[in-house]
Amino acid sequence: MSMPDRKEIQVRELLEGPHPVVPAGLAASAAERGDRLLRRRRAAGRFGWTVLFAAVAVFAVWALLTHPWTVPPSGVSPPLEGW
Numbered sequence: 001m002s003m004p005d006r007k008e009i010q011v012r013e014l015l016e017g018p019h020p021v022v023p024a025g026l027a028a029s030a031a032e033r034g035d036r037l038l039r040r041r042r043a044a045g046r047f048g049w050t051v052l053f054a055a056v057a058v059f060a061v062w063a064l065l066t067h068p069w070t071v072p073p074s075g076v077s078p079p080l081e082g083w
Helices: 006-016 026-066
Strands: none
């Protein structure tokens, strides 16, 4: 059997030793921070969806007004009609 690694020995010593005392308000502050992060994430999502919807609406209005799918008339030569 091989000798245990130095890091493994240190980890075993940490796990077997006395455990540190947890601060009294740690759970409450962690829950408060989690709520704050969740509110920020939701607000960012709402903002993103609002910006996306506004961009789609602006694009639709622009497309309806300018008709980008139609071919513009050629300005090189006059139309050949009445020959």
